[in-house]
Amino acid sequence: MNTPKPINRRTMLKGMGVTLALPWLESMNVIGGSAMAQGAAAAGGEAVGGLTASGAPLRMAALFMPNGVNTQHWDAQGEGDAMTLSDTLAPMDGIKQDILVLKGLHNRNAAGGDGHYAKTANLLSGETVRKTKGRDLHVGVSMDQLIAQQYAGQTPLDSLVLATEPTRGGVDTNVGFTQIYGGHISWSSPTTPVPKEIYPRLAFDRLFRDSTARATDRSILDAVLDDANRLQNTVSTNDRQKLGEFFESIRAVESRIEALEAEGREQWTPDTAVDPDDLSRPAPGLPDDATEHYRLMLDMIVLAFQMNKTRVATFMFGNSVSGRNMSFLDGVSGGHHHLSHHENSPDKLRQYQIINRYFIEQLAYITGRMKAIPEADGTLLDHTMLLFGSGLSDGNSHNFRNLPVVLAGGRGAGVRTGRALDCHDNNRLCALHLSLLQRMGIVAEHFGDADTPLDLS
């Protein structure tokens, strides 16, 4: 990589733009062998084995917005050109043919517990969040991590887990939940949150990690694995479990190094080879400007998918209960969580809605970016299922029914977009997850509380 130079996001994008015009090389289109690609085509546009009909890999990203929405302004009706979007969703108007607004979904296992933690950590797992101060966390494996595990080792990163706010420390003593729950929607095991990257530069570096000079790393990992093995014989059973994490981490890093070494030799390679030297590393630290921060992180997802660095990503705009001061928005004066408890005050409801709409603008941004990147016979957006949602509908009452959920993209996987879908017949959030998982090539008959996938076609 070139000498690092702090640079703003626009310059980085300019660098990316260089590569966008490169033509698709059909010869590279060989993932899973041509038979599989034909199979995909034969399935009538449905994804097979996590492939899109065009043979490009299917990706998935989930974007979490904290603190729910003003439900009075969240709605969509109709389909096609006749599709109408309410004020909060209006920023998607220009790209509405690529979105599916899912209405009436319900995360049943978010009932009980508290108003936020029990409705956040399980957004992608659909299981009940166990109330604990930390001794026995339990959330279930999130669907993004099932995908990550399915494709582990096939891309340099199993998954990309991003956020903008660090997990808050300690226990929320008012409700007796560890705040870890409020900071994680990705769980690699029922009890283990996946750490998230909040610094744009570090996320960027992870994408472009130099795979040379790693020879010693292998020797070091072997040696410390040895240390851990010896240690295991001298410690208690409980401690052995803790050491188990150490083993797993070592092995995961080893396999990542292997994947890096194998990079460029995988079956499917993006033809739009992005040259890292054309990109500029984001500046260190956290951007002062919230929008800049959100967009940089969203750019990382686009970049990672474009370069086939991973198949799955998650992003949290903020932690659950985030009190981020949203006064940078015109007409808003106050913190996000505080305003979400609008107490039916017209003024707070108005501000709440402005905040909601602002996050939809960010969704419109990443959706537009993906649509602008040609890939195979379509665009990156066609090969990506981009899920946006919150664990609450009305934030004031901590309502977890009728969740605000939008699915963008995924046409290459047979998602019929450009409409609002009332899910009253199969209203479980996990039914949506199950449907997405199956499209991603996960052989699953049920997920969470759902046995029937939501029909998205």
Added chain:
Amino acid sequence: MHGRHRKTWLIGGLLAIGMVGTSAISSLFAQDEDAGAEPPPDWLPTLSDDPAQIDFAEHAQPILEWYCYDCHDRATRKGGVVLAGIDSERELVEHFREWEKVLDQLEARTMPPMDAEQPDEATRQRLAAYLRHVLDNYMPEGPPDPGPTLSRRLTNFEYDNTVRDLTGLDLRLAAQFPAEGGGGEGFTNNADTLFLSPLLMEKYLDASQQIVEHLEVSFTGGLVWHETRLGDRGRQQWRDAATQRLKQYRYDRLAELDVFIDDADQAAVYVPALYRYRHAVLADETLTIDQFAEGESLHAVYLHGLSAFFAAGPGEGDEPIAQVVAAWHALPEPDAARTVAEQDELAAPAARQIASVLRRKPKETARWFGDVEDKRSFVLQAGYGRLERMPFAYSDAQMRATLDEAQRAELQRLQDEDWLRREGNADHERDALRRMIGPFVRRAYRRPLLEGELDALAAFYDGIRDASPSFEDAVRQTVRRVLVSPHFLLRVEQDRAADDGGTSARISDIELASRLSYMLWASMPDEDLLATAEAGRLSDDAELTRQVHRMLADEKSSGFAEQMLGQWLGLPEVARTDGPDVEVFPMYDTALRDALAGEARLFLAELVRTDTPTLSLIDADFTVVNAALAEHYGLPVALGDESPDAWHRVSTEGSPRGGVLGMGAFHLLTSYPTRSSPVLRGQWVLGALLGSPTPPPPPDVGELPEGEHVEGLSLRERLSLHRADPACAVCHDRLDPVGFAMQRYDALGRWVDKDHAGQPIDDHGTMPDGSELAGVEGLRAYLVDNKDRFYRQIARKTLGYALGRELEYTDRPTLRRLEQRLAEDDSFSTLLVEVASSYPFQHRRAPETRDISPDEDSP
């Protein structure tokens, strides 16, 4: 079991009989019909005023059943609290955390709720006294149990501190690591929630590389850490570094020699001498300046310098230098026929002229001579320019004569180092590796090396040496291997068989040293502590006490302040807030935020380091401010240094500051972006400081009344309307008066007369027990009066932090002991000596011991 049913039957007669079994409906009836104050039935026991005389099943349970079970039985579980089903004192203490909350509510008169039947005052007081008596006096049966102890990795904070104390470099690399959540008693060091993810492992690998790039590997000096990043170095660069070090050392020593101070005096001797030398080489071409100088008992280095000075000539604009050099060059060419006397006679006028110019040095030629205080000779500086060749002109033999013993040894070491690096011998290298890695590993692993450990490290080194670009690199990679070893990253204790007759074992002195240092410093043991532990003396009570006092007085005790006090109270968090709305508070900026965070951090560290009473958190008579903060607070103090980094401990007599309640960090954290919040402040005081948190409002309540009829009302008035709802009043009767007492602090912590609507502030509040809180002073006095609750809370937090886990009922004896000791002497050192000496701190469960921690769920 069905207290309310029984009562309903008593009151409602036949109608209610049909309702038995549907508790929700019967409750409704009960509420309707209980609206009038009905005396309790006469069969309800009367409690003794001596708690020891009360029997749970016979006396206490019927009362709980009567007043509490309606809402808190298994079916109704109001607020998630189930009290029914507890049938003995033993079961009660097994759920001591829940019962402490019951006790709090009972004492605060917030339960039973206002719309329910209330016990009379005596019953309430005696029941509370009894519950406290049980909780405080119940001793778990059987041998003492230290509770579960889990291995855990270092926290990010501990990682940074440990690297700092291991290398002397404060690199703060963990800023790149994933943020930690936390749990247990609320700390990031809680073992259960310290995950070691693949991402973190990658970051450990990266960080270890960043660390070793500061490392110089020296045959004679071992591992030498440099503030500056040396980066990857090739073999040649590594060698050159040794040569450069040697040169620099010689130069520095020369620069110290007084002989060079006054060039003018030297000129009278050395100018003629140099002229004589030019004659002498005519006779003997091989004669060196060194030999000549030695023969004449002169300093060769100065003679060399002078020669180079004249040879180099003046630079542009060097007027006086030009005169000096011209005077020298005006001397006649050497002639073998001249006698020494003739030579000196010729040179004397030039020497005088040169001396006279040089003598003007301090005044007139300061421009060229630079800093006249510089002890280094001007001639040497000017003559040698960069002085690079000069040290070699001065023979080491001559130099040694001017050095003291230590300096001679150092010179020798540098020469050896230089030679060894040039030599490049595999055996030297392997010997050096073994010599230097051992002491490093002992510190990194916080224990003596195990048998075979050094060999294993040497084998690792051998395995990578050939592929490494240099010896230095191979050693660095060996150091990296240590820095990602579980022995470094994890805190692991040996499993051992139970001590005689028990189910747990005492940990070793070495393990105790780490527990102690990570508690007090959030870092590794220092040499004093580790050596004491290795000598087996740390388990001695007097020695342990000495160490705690010593460690608290060390600056590093800020680790405890920042991690334990900081995370408990949450005040340093203010550094991460994005602050209030600047349209409402235009004077707010990040400098103010940082100053508020700085005050909190430094105040807490000061309390611990100076070993104040723990109660000083509430009633300290000082704080720590920089100039900007003193102005912000309006403190009438004169501070010498105005820089934001200059902090001053100042008295807070006569001001509303002092203790955490007067801190802007607290006020800002408990405010909304546009205004301060008495409710959030009340929650913080009751929850964080006193350990009786209030639950969040149920979803259908908690709304401040809006609309025409409340417009124009102050926040205080609106909150009091709100308290008319009994469901709100349960908590707000406690929260609001506490918050109101602090209403004169605005969201930025300024002391104000009027609220944001311009209304005068009434900062009085009345607690449910009738206590009047007159402003913040009244609140402080109230808290000091109720210090037992504060002691209980700080004891619990400290023990939970020290053990890195959630507390168990088996910790009750320890907590009780801590509370008792605090009541006698509440200094930080007493608290921490007591924790360090406690059973769970010094023991761990033996392998056979079943995990007997109670079920977290309600009974």
